[in-house]
Amino acid sequence: MKAKASSGEGRFAYEGLDRVIHEHARLSILTCLITNPKPLTFGDLKQLCSLTDGNLSRHLTVLEEAKMVQIVKGHDRNRPQTVCKITPSGRKRYLEYLSTLEQVVKDAAKVSKDESESTLLRSLTPSEA
């Protein structure tokens, strides 16, 4: 029988990395919405996530179709204004995704810590050049 690789089958599969959320722009949008207590305008989101109108629009549509965000078209002092907020199911799904993301960071953190320590050691050891 072949010996199993060190940490077991699927140990690094990270199946909780929901594809709808994991895409870079959508991860920005959702993190921005979940951390801001009030709904955000299209303009605020665009600025906070550094997205173009087209990109923000496209990704908001994906998130709206997935029922993760709600887009409300209204008015502010007679000017049309679109506000976006995360839905309760979007919030739940984001938090599930987050627990997998935390696992990735946790898995890699030990290595990262070792690297910083060895960089520190190198900087403390006089060069033999």
Place this chain on the structure above:
Amino acid sequence: MKAKASSGEGRFAYEGLDRVIHEHARLSILTCLITNPKPLTFGDLKQLCSLTDGNLSRHLTVLEEAKMVQIVKGHDRNRPQTVCKITPSGRKRYLEYLSTLEQVVKDAAKVSKDESESTLLRSLTPSEA
């Protein structure tokens, strides 16, 4: 002058989320390689990341072209064996990516903590139904 959104321009852009690394399968492969001290065989990687032969091959090619992994074809007891390892520049780039990923988790962590606390509070408060 329009008031700025709460946390400043580009606050949630997460520009360090390197597209080569952020893709789900490649994030699995690289996290697996960086956390395992020895090079891994194609078979080990496939099993640990739950990827098909085709998918693993395709993503390893992307990572090899980006000079982030090195693929060495050799033999083990007269049988052909491919082993993969992360390169020093791949390791550096992964750790840079990781610091942005940690920022996402940190940004969202407060919300996540508040959610758990309010869930806990709800579970401790008798229902008025």
